Amino acid sequence: MTTEKKKIRLKDISIHTEEPLLTVTADDLMPLPPPLDQREKKAPYSPLSKDQKKSYECSLDGVSALALPKPKSKEEEEKLVERFIKGLEKLLSQNDNWLFWQPLIQSLESCVRCQTCSDACPVYVSSGNQEIYRPTYKSEILRRIINKYIKKRRKILSKLTGDDIELNWPTVARLAELAYRCSLCRRCAQRCPLGSDNGLIGRELRKLFSQEMGIAPKELHDSGTIQQLRVGASTGISSAAFQGMVEFMEDEIEEKWGKRIKIPVDKEGADILLIHNSGEFMSWIENPVAFVIIFEASGLSWTLSSEIYGYEATNYGTWYDDVQFARIAIKQVEVARKLKVKKMVMAECGHAHKGLIVIADRILVDEMNFPSESFLPLLEDLILHDRLKLDPQKNNFPVTLHDPCNVVRLMGIVEPQRRILKKICPQFREMEPHGVENYCCGGGSGFAIMNSMNFKEWRENISSRMKLKQILETFNDVLDPGIRKYVCAPCSNCKGAIRDILSSNDLWEKHSIYYGGLVELVANAMVDMKKPFIDWEWH
Amino acid sequence: MGGVILFIFYGSILFFIIATALRVRRCVNAPIHLHWELYKGGSIYELTEWWTKTHSTSGKKFWFMILDILFLREFYYRNRRFWYPLYVFHIGLYLLILWHAWLFIRAVVGDIETVSIFGWIWGTFSTLLTFIGGIAILIMRMRDEELKVYYPPIHYLKWIFLLLTLVGGVYAVDVHFKSSMPALLKYVREQVTFSDFERKLHPAFGPALHILFASVWLVYLPFSHLFQLFFRYYHYLRWDDVPNIRGSEMERRIKEHLERPATWSALHIQSGKRWREIASELQQTSLTESK
Numbered sequence: 090m091t092t093e094k095k096k097i098r099l100k101d102i103s104i105h106t107e108e109p110l111l112t113v114t115a116d117d118l119m120p121l122p123p124p125l126d127q128r129e130k131k132a133p134y135s136p137l138s139k140d141q142k143k144s145y146e147c148s149l150d151g152v153s154a155l156a157l158p159k160p161k162s163k164e165e166e167e168k169l170v171e172r173f174i175k176g177l178e179k180l181l182s183q184n185d186n187w188l189f190w191q192p193l194i195q196s197l198e199s200c201v202r203c204q205t206c207s208d209a210c211p212v213y214v215s216s217g218n219q220e221i222y223r224p225t226y227k228s229e230i231l232r233r234i235i236n237k238y239i240k241k242r243r244k245i246l247s248k249l250t251g252d253d254i255e256l257n258w259p260t261v262a263r264l265a266e267l268a269y270r271c272s273l274c275r276r277c278a279q280r281c282p283l284g285s286d287n288g289l290i291g292r293e294l295r296k297l298f299s300q301e302m303g304i305a306p307k308e309l310h311d312s313g314t315i316q317q318l319r320v321g322a323s324t325g326i327s328s329a330a331f332q333g334m335v336e337f338m339e340d341e342i343e344e345k346w347g348k349r350i351k352i353p354v355d356k357e358g359a360d361i362l363l364i365h366n367s368g369e370f371m372s373w374i375e376n377p378v379a380f381v382i383i384f385e386a387s388g389l390s391w392t393l394s395s396e397i398y399g400y401e402a403t404n405y406g407t408w409y410d411d412v413q414f415a416r417i418a419i420k421q422v423e424v425a426r427k428l429k430v431k432k433m434v435m436a437e438c439g440h441a442h443k444g445l446i447v448i449a450d451r452i453l454v455d456e457m458n459f460p461s462e463s464f465l466p467l468l469e470d471l472i473l474h475d476r477l478k479l480d481p482q483k484n485n486f487p488v489t490l491h492d493p494c495n496v497v498r499l500m501g502i503v504e505p506q507r508r509i510l511k512k513i514c515p516q517f518r519e520m521e522p523h524g525v526e527n528y529c530c531g532g533g534s535g536f537a538i539m540n541s542m543n544f545k546e547w548r549e550n551i552s553s554r555m556k557l558k559q560i561l562e563t564f565n566d567v568l569d570p571g572i573r574k575y576v577c578a579p580c581s582n583c584k585g586a587i588r589d590i591l592s593s594n595d596l597w598e599k600h601s602i603y604y605g606g607l608v609e610l611v612a613n614a615m616v617d618m619k620k621p622f623i624d625w626e627w628h
Numbered sequence: 629m630g631g632v633i634l635f636i637f638y639g640s641i642l643f644f645i646i647a648t649a650l651r652v653r654r655c656v657n658a659p660i661h662l663h664w665e666l667y668k669g670g671s672i673y674e675l676t677e678w679w680t681k682t683h684s685t686s687g688k689k690f691w692f693m694i695l696d697i698l699f700l701r702e703f704y705y706r707n708r709r710f711w712y713p714l715y716v717f718h719i720g721l722y723l724l725i726l727w728h729a730w731l732f733i734r735a736v737v738g739d740i741e742t743v744s745i746f747g748w749i750w751g752t753f754s755t756l757l758t759f760i761g762g763i764a765i766l767i768m769r770m771r772d773e774e775l776k777v778y779y780p781p782i783h784y785l786k787w788i789f790l791l792l793t794l795v796g797g798v799y800a801v802d803v804h805f806k807s808s809m810p811a812l813l814k815y816v817r818e819q820v821t822f823s824d825f826e827r828k829l830h831p832a833f834g835p836a837l838h839i840l841f842a843s844v845w846l847v848y849l850p851f852s853h854l855f856q857l858f859f860r861y862y863h864y865l866r867w868d869d870v871p872n873i874r875g876s877e878m879e880r881r882i883k884e885h886l887e888r889p890a891t892w893s894a895l896h897i898q899s900g901k902r903w904r905e906i907a908s909e910l911q912q913t914s915l916t917e918s919k
Contacts, residue, residue: 098777175893185891187659194658201853202778205707220777229778251780279666282702283853289664300892315896411662412890412897415907432677446673450663450872452907454883458874466676501671501869525667 097220102230102263103255109151110221110263112136117217119554122561124568125594133216133550134543141542146262150221153542154269155306157262166258169302173261174238176301180293181239188411188452192286193293196278197232200225200285206277211528211555212270224277224287227267230254231290265304268294272536272552273408274494274529292534295409305409309535313405314413318420321397322367323405331400334370335393341378345612347619352381355428356392362430363391363464364402364421366438366581368538372628373584379608379622380436383468386615387476392428399424402441403581407448408534418449422459433461437606439495439580440534447500463496464608465579469505472512472611479614481513483621486573488514488610489563491556491587492527493580501525506579506607513614520559528555530578532586545589553590560587560602570601573625579607597627633836640843647850660881665869672869679871713768717761723754735816743809751801759794762787793841796834804834 101110115130137147146157160166179185180193206224207213213222220226236242236252247253254260268291275288298304317323326334335352343349353359363384369376384391394400398420406414422445425433435442446461453459471477490510496502503524510517522528530537531553539548564574576591578584587604596602603625613622672678695701700718703711727750734743766787769775805811815835818824831839849855872878886904893899898906 096777172893179891183659184888187885187888188662189664191658191661192664199853202775202783203703203707203710204774204778205703205710207774225778249780249782249785251782275666279668280706282696282700282706286664286666300894300897303894303896310896412892412906415903419908447663447665451660451878451882452662452886453872454879454886455874458872458879460677460679462676462678463673466674466678470676498667499665500673501665501667501669502673503667503670505674525669 099226099230099233099251100254103257103260105257105259106148109148111150111219113150113216113219113551117219118550119215119217119558121554121558122565124600125557125561134546137542145542146266148259149263149266150219150270150547152266152544152547154539154544154547155265155304156541157265157304160258170256170258170261172302173297174256176297177235177239179301180297181235186293189289189293189296192289195284196286196289197228197235199283200228200232200281200287201283202229203282205282206280206285206287209276209280210271211274211276211531212272212552215554216551221267222270224271227264227271227294228285228287228290230260230264231294234260264294265298267291268298269306269536269539270552272494272529272531272533274533275499276494276526276529279498279525292408296411299410300412306535306539306541308539308541309405309409310413313535313538314410314417317398317401317403317405317417318413321399322401323403324367324371324401326367326370326400328395328397328400331367331370332395334374335395338374338378338381341374342381345378345618345620345622346382347617350381350385353392354395358429359390359392360431361389361391361467362399362425362428362433363393363436364433364441365393365400365436366403366441367401368403368581368585369437370400373581373606375609375622376437376606379606379612380464382612382615382618382622383471383477383608386617387471391434392430394424394428396424396427399428402435402438402445404441404444404449405535407440407444414444414448415452418445418452419457421445422449422453422457425459425461426456431460433459434464434467435461436464437579437581437584437608439493439583442493442502443495443499463500463502465496465502465505465509468608468611469509472509477611478616479513479611480616481515481614483614483616484514484610485516486575487516487518487564487567488575488577489518489520489560490523491520491530491560491576491578491580491583492523492525493578493583494527494529494533496580497527498525509607509611510577513610518563520563528559530556530580530583530586531590532582535582537582537585537589548586549589549593553586556587557590557594560591560596564600564602568600570599573601573603575610575623576602576604577607577610578604592627603627633831633839636843637839640846644846644849647847648855651850651855659885660878663868663871667869672871679873710768713761713764715761716757717765720754720757720759720761723750724758727751727754731813731816732820735813735820740810740813740817743813745809747809748801748807752798755794755797759791762791762794766791789841789844793838793845796838796841800834800838804832 097110113133115132118133120126134152136151137153144158145153146159147153160169183190202225204225210224213224216222233252233254234256236250237247238256242250242252271288271291273288273292275286278286278288313323316325320327335354339350339352363380365377404414404417406417435446442463488510490506531548536548536552560576567574576587578587584604584606591597591602591604605623609623672681675681700711700715703714769779801807801812818827872882887902889900890897890903890906891899
């Protein structure tokens with residue numbers, strides 16, 4: 090028997106309680122289609138241990154993305170609240186926050202509370218419409234806090250305008266966690282009839298916590314941007330280690346293609362500097378290998394870089410910190426300038442596309458304003474102009490495409506990847522919805538690499554649930570394990586999130602649903618490959 | 629009392645003009661923000677070497693705006709249930725605004741006595757549509773569990789006041805002026821031509837009440853969502869797909885911003901330095917402060 094949950098109100102954000110404001114249960118979750126509909130119901134995430142609860146903030150939903158330590162005294166709490174208010178003032182100041190002031194103010198002022206955005210949010214829907222995950226929940230709270238503590242509305246007006254939220258430590262701690270329950274896919278912003286961007290409000294909150302209070306997930310900051318600025322890559326790969334990987338790739342190429350080639354590295358004056366998410370070298374080396382084969386077979390003038398910052402496309406600053414974002418973008422461009430290449434091409438990494446090609450566009454001036462583009466139009470040109478000899482029959486298995494939000498909705502690259510897949514995959518089928526209406530993989534905005542305490546479980550069972558549902562629906566007529574199926578995810582973070590949901594639901598083992606990038610399919614279709622490029626070995 | 633109403637009415641018009649100018653100025657002078665775009669379909673980034681291609685969105689932007697304002701197209705596609713009352717309300721409101729504009733023009737152009745009955749039908753029909761749409765929206769927002777949580781009390785007061793304004797208009801036209809368009813136009817002419825101050829200082833209850841209501845709306849309008857919609861399209865807010873080109877005006881403005889100091893306080897920021905400096909210097913600090 091299920092008990093009716095208490096409706097959470099806006100002002101509940103500030104209540105002092107030992108228990109979380111909400112715990113999502115198995116009964117709350119959006120149902121999944123076959124074959125997962127018959128599976129035994131399980132809580133979406135485990136409760137934190139007693140010690141964890143004692144040490145870390147988890148009063149929002151019992152999940153800890155930030156591993157935020159509990160303040161040790163009332164004074165410390167008050168000091169943190171003060172710092173939050175200071176940060177909020179800066180967020181709303183044209184001088185301090187010139188980078189996002191205008192869209193932030195527009196988003197705060199234009200919402201008519203019509204809740205049209207709610208159903209667009211995969212987290213809100215997957216969790217069974219939990220109020221705290223509604224896209225407008227954190228925005229409305231922030232709006233009311235601003236009215237009460239920054240605009241300092243008088244008491245009577247405050248009552249009328251509903252600005253009765255108390256800004257105390259529980260409010261600040263819950264807002265910090267809440268900023269990391271939205272994957273910044275901005276599907277809600279796309280849906281909003283008035284252009285209010287709740288995704289941006291979430292990102293600005295993350296920024297306030299990072300830039301003013303030094304609070305950010307360890308995976309994004311300490312072992313993310315800080316590590317990248319220190320050693321060259323967020324994965325920790327050094328330049329020497331990268332060069333070792335290049336040699337390994339040459340061996341792989343010889344084995345699959347039958348040709349021994351020298352991969353161009355640090356080739357000055359090449360047309361193209363290709364930059365990968367360094368996670369590809371660690372987890373999916375076949376992806377950069379496929380790029381090498383395609384580029385070499387097409388006769389392009391191109392190079393990789395072994396220079397510090399030159400072999401890492403990621404820029405986690407995109408998700409939480411403008412300063413770290415700018416620092417990394419500048420370092421990446423400096424490498425390209427030094428190599429005297431004509432342009433930078435982003436490989437299969439969604440946020441690197443949006444970050445360097447679109448967002449950084451208005452930070453980089455003069456000679457730093459360097460041409461950069463996506464690999465997708467380039468790849469499309471090569472394929473549609475027959476620069477590669479391809480046999481689509483080599484890819485004669487069901488293939489579907491996951492659209493990375495950063496590449497599609499947030500950058501407008503929608504058709505090239507489809508034209509490629511239609512040409513090389515006879516059984517290509519779309520997910521529904523797709524294109525700019527796509528759903529996030531659940532790993533966006535850093536979620537794919539954040540594994541603090543029970544956050545990974547939350548991601549797999551709530552944040553990625555909608556993507557899991559879409560994949561199952563797309564392949565519902567070919568679930569037979571005898572038929573191999575391929576989810577094409579041309580983005581490193583998306584690939585990681587999709588790997589995790591396929592793996593934790595045994596979908597490769599029981600139903601042969603595999604995943605990978607786009608270039609792997611292109612390489613697999615090449616007629617002169619010695620061995621099939623896709624080896625269907627789970628990793 | 630009549631003097632006060634007179635002052636409020638003309639004062640509210642002045643306020644409307646000044647507040648609108650200030651809002652526009654705030655928007656025009658706002659710092660250029662980073663390229664944070666959303667796309668409804670394919671973009672220039674689908675092309676190789678996109679920076680060598682022509683890039684123009686202004687025509688598309690204008691067309692989107694027209695369709696949005698006339699048909700509330702975004703609501704139509706995104707939230708049909710809400711669109712029905714909203715559209716009835718807005719179409720009524722647009723017609724009512726046009727009717728008022730017509731009243732002001734018709735009052736000073738041509739013979740008032742020969743005015744057609746169509747003028748009265750237009751005004752009444754528009755008022756009725758606005759009223760029906762408005763009341764439907766109000767009921768929906770009061771009854772819908774999902775909607776009512778997020779609306780503060782002042783929101784409902786605003787809608788009630790709007791409905792009262794409409795009732796006040798009907799009272800003025802149909803009770804005070806006895807549905808006579810010539811009488812109404814004569815009154816409007818006096819307002820527009822600033823004549824018959826004696827009557828202005830001792831106004832009748834019906835027109836005075838309506839003028840008072842209208843003045844409140846004039847004060848509110850520059851802060852309304854209608855203005856937000858305007859800014860969204862005209863100041864690179866949503867469909868802001870404009871790349872930064874070397875040597876452009878945009879680049880000049882960005883350079884100015886890069887000279888601003890970064891004031892954020894976290895250790896890794898190196899607060900106090902200029903944006904240009906902190907972004908280009910390799911910082912040696914430090915891990916998240918909470919750890």
